[in-house]
Amino acid sequence: MNIFVCVKRVPDTSEAIVKVDDSGKGVDNSKFSFDINEADNYAVEEAMLLKEAKGGNVQVVCAGTQDADVMIRMALAKGGDSAIRIDDPRINVIDPLQVAKVLAAAIKGKEFDLVLTGCMANDDGNMAVGVALAEELGVPHAAMVKKVEAGEGTVKVHRELEGGVSEVVEMDLPAVITIQTGINEPRYAPIRGIRQAQKKELSVLKLDDLGVAPEDVGEDTSLIALENFYIPEVESKAEIIEGEPEEKAVILAEKMVKGGLL
Amino acid sequence: MGNVYVLAEHRQGELREVTLEMLTKAAAVAGQTGGEVVAVLLGSGVDSYAEKLGGFSDRVLYVDDPLFADYNSEKYQKALAALIQEYKPELMMIGHTTQGVDLAPALAVELKLPFIPDVIDINVEDGKLKPVRQYYQGKVNANFAFKGEPPYLITFREASLEVGEPAKSGGVEKIDSPLKEDIAYRRFIEYVEAEVGDVDITQSEILVAVGRGVKEDKNMPLIEELAAVMKADICGSRAAIDAGWLGHDRQVGTSGKTVKPKLYIAIGISGAFQHLAGMKGAKTIVAINKDPDAPIFTEADFGIVDDLFKVIPKLTEKLKELKG
Structure with a gap:
């Protein structure tokens, strides 16, 4: 079973203060730590599990700058066979359909059974690239998948729906699956794997190498435009309890007990 | 037009x-x-x-x-x-x-x-x-x-x-269906209903909810102790369930349960919209998170912006004292 797994490098903003930069269309990311997108990490693990069960190879695909190489090498260390990084500043990363076009160009024409992506990137939250990629490749897809059972020429997946219900869907291969977090337990890369990963092939390509006309995936031809970022006004009615940590705890305890909340 | x-x-x-x-x-x-x-x-x-x-x-x-x-x-x-x-x-x-x-x-x-x-x-x-x-x-x-x-x-x-x-x-x-024949390459098989656990959190009056900020499984006893003194059930955000700290039946949010307890204490939960959708019907919401910009505070009635590992033990201790 030959698998492509698409990964993205994203900032961890879960506890960070986010400020809009001077362009008004980006954020100051100088203080963020970056790593593989959470759902993509689960997609990498799922690719490894499928490879271990069914044989074949796993190729990692990423649109990003050289900064992404550490993350890509980690995926190779876990058992990926080779990687392609498309490094081209002309790609309009704001538009998920254009990003999908770029990834499709890297995969099209190659033999594959499955393409796995994370179902959502934690930075832009689009939840769109994987499904758009399937359409570009002309293959079926299923989004937000929490279980994958590969058969012969088919794949059965459980899509996670609202309210904890799953929808079981079967598709003909090849297909694209977008992976939901929690589907597996992502492994740590073994030391031996990390050493081996340094020797594995990581091709860095430009749009021209993929035969993609830069204007087709650039801002000028995008059908959507980001006008500006702004920090939303937080409409909080919360009474914020002040003091030293232990004082805050005491005040909260008293509020809960005396306020009849407990 | x-x-x-x-x-x-x-x-x-x-x-x-x-x-x-x-x-x-x-x-x-x-x-x-x-x-x-x-x-x-x-x-x-x-x-x-x-x-x-x-x-x-x-x-x-x-x-x-x-x-x-x-x-x-x-x-x-x-x-x-x-x-x-x-x-x-x-x-x-x-x-x-x-x-x-x-x-x-x-x-x-x-x-x-x-x-x-x-x-x-x-x-x-x-x-x-x-x-x-x-x-x-x-x-x-x-x-x-x-x-x-x-x-x-x-x-x-x-x-x-x-x-x-x-x-x-x-x-x-x-109107006439534009789809003239079935699709062969993707087939709907069935729905699988959510797992049923030992506790139905949609019925809980008091919920202690944990998220990514709790960091590790070994920190859960801290939360369990608090929940015990509050007579609360424990639930969590997707991060807590993905990490395996809690079963799927304890997940609050669009892909889990929608809860409406009298009191909901969100600990180390930033408040992704999927989570907020599942808990904003709670009568009183308390949020404890070290990030002052965490969206959870938009839904909270009471907030503590601090390190939960410093706040929770004292909170448990004080509650024991007040309720004991």
Whole structure:
């Protein structure tokens, strides 16, 4: 079973203060730590599990700058066979359909059974690239998948729906699956794997190498435009309890007990 | 011109709430563009939904066909592609739901539509639609514009607004199915219901909820001790369930349970919109998180901005004292 797994490098903003930069269309990311997108990490693990069960190879695909190489090498260390990084500043990363076009160009024409992506990137939250990629490749897809059972020429997946219900869907291969977090337990890369990963092939390509006309995936031809970022006004009615940590705890305890909340 | 179309979403005998939310927003937008609100319903024997949609729409286009008995994005895509080309809406709205995200991006590619996902609001400026969306899990908003010609396509985030009263009386038009045959390459098999656990958190009066900030499984006893003194049940955000600290039956949010306890204490939960949607009906919400910008504080009644590992032990101790 030959698998492509698409990964993205994203900032961890879960506890960070986010400020809009001077362009008004980006954020100051100088203080963020970056790593593989959470759902993509689960997609990498799922690719490894499928490879271990069914044989074949796993190729990692990423649109990003050289900064992404550490993350890509980690995926190779876990058992990926080779990687392609498309490094081209002309790609309009704001538009998920254009990003999908770029990834499709890297995969099209190659033999594959499955393409796995994370179902959502934690930075832009689009939840769109994987499904758009399937359409570009002309293959079926299923989004937000929490279980994958590969058969012969088919794949059965459980899509996670609202309210904890799953929808079981079967598709003909090849297909694209977008992976939901929690589907597996992502492994740590073994030391031996990390050493081996340094020797594995990581091709860095430009749009021209993929035969993609830069204007087709650039801002000028995008059908959507980001006008500006702004920090939303937080409409909080919360009474914020002040003091030293232990004082805050005491005040909260008293509020809960005396306020009849407990 | 200016017509706003909304794809009705339904599953397992239920018209999903996001449909009415979208129709409510669509009415506000169409009010400014001078267009009509049109609901599109693909289903099998769901006349009652069509009727209900009429209360929120100027027209209801209803395809009644056994091929649409269960959702299948590939079938929906074929049908919607044909309908969009025939009716040429200004804007087509699809829910940013597990159905919508499985459908809209592929539809956009097929028809080369200007497409913006996960829209939380739509402004109209000089007759032009300006969708608003979020980045960095709610920390930054972005104003977007469409380029090129309509039809425009968006997915609209669920639980972004309150549903209005039914104020329209659109007629239901049954139309021929644009889908002439079944799709072979993707097959719906079945629904699998959620696991049932030992505790039904939808019935809990007091909930202690944990998230990513709790960091490791070995920190859970700290939470369990607090829950014990509060006589609370423990639940969590997706991060806590993905990490294996709690079972799936304890997940609060759109992909888990919707809870309405008297008291909800969110510990180390930043408050992704999927989580907020599942707990904002709680009567009193307390949030403890070290990030002052965490969206959880928008729903909280009481907040502590601090390191939970310093706050929780003292909180447990003090509660023991007060209740002992």
